[in-house]
Amino acid sequence: MTTEQAQLTEIRNQIDSIDQQIQDLIGKRAECAQKVADIKTQGGNVNAVFYRPEREAQVLRAVKERNTSLLPDVEMAKLFREIMSACLALEQPVSVAFLGPEGSYSHASVVKQFGSSAHSVAVSTIEDVFSAVDKGDANYGIVPVENSSEGVVKSTQNELIKTNLKISGEVSLAIHHCLMSKSTAHENIKKVVAHQQALGQCETWLKNNLPWAEIEAVDSNALAAKMAQEDESLAAIASEQAAQLYQLIILDSNIEDFKDNTTKFWVIGKEDTQPSGEDKTALIISIHNKAGALLDILESFSKRDINMTRIVSRPSTDKTWDYLFFIDVLGHKDDENVKEALEEVESKAAFYKLLGSFPVSPL
């Protein structure tokens, strides 16, 4: 045996022994999750809620705080994300509806929030995500709320105004576009296909790197990847997951012109989420048409030191030039100061709807 082989064998033996310990401990953790499920269903409770976003956020925050390893905090948290996903699936497999097809950024946000053991259900529109959860075809749904370069997603806003569902989580996904193809050579690419938005976000890159290629907009990036799978002269712009799913070669990564391109998604479900210690509350209001009405409402938050993280306005659909405001504040609706502020806002607003409180995402 060479020295290198001997050294590798020694370290690999250590890795084998550590893996065995990790596996034993994961097994013990799974037994605890099973016990948690027994407690939740005791007395024949058929309405037991297995998924607990506040607890998951607390577990992941604790992992990050404890981490002193060589692995970055987020990478360590991702490993535990997967362990919890498998533990939850053991308690009860959860299904999550998302705007398909598979390989879309919505799909990636499902995996980021629920891990890969969740059963993801692709549907064709944002409205269908809401109705799938409403009808019980899926336990939860994930919908895009806002993109840092494209702005708010109108169909999600429209559904939020109408729905009885609650927001139980928030996922921020960095959008990184890849150029992918069956072919390994750029010079073989005759045409680039992608959703209009992705083409727009990579316009300069395409001009500089594939000036000869024809550009065609299609319904989604995942569809583009599917098309590229069948035609070697095509390259698609899509996510890394889409490349894996459709077995394409990634020719270039991070080809977006603006580097901090992020989409925010919300998890929708039927249950209220308990406080996690670091939460957000989302609501929709409209105000009476008089001077200072908005300021008056915002003061309900500011005088209690409640931080407003977002306010977005849009015209109301039923009364011309009336406005609806989508507001996010830090804190949970059951926190004393937030509770008082919300009561005050409700008494002042012409329309008031609480969308829910949910943990600030640790990932």
Ligand SMILES: O=C(O)C(=O)C[C@]1(C(=O)O)C=C[C@@H](O)C=C1
């Ligand atoms: O603590 C619980 O309620 C559990 O069900 C356990 C557990 C976990 O694996 O840690 C699993 C699923 C829940 O979403 C939260 C946490």
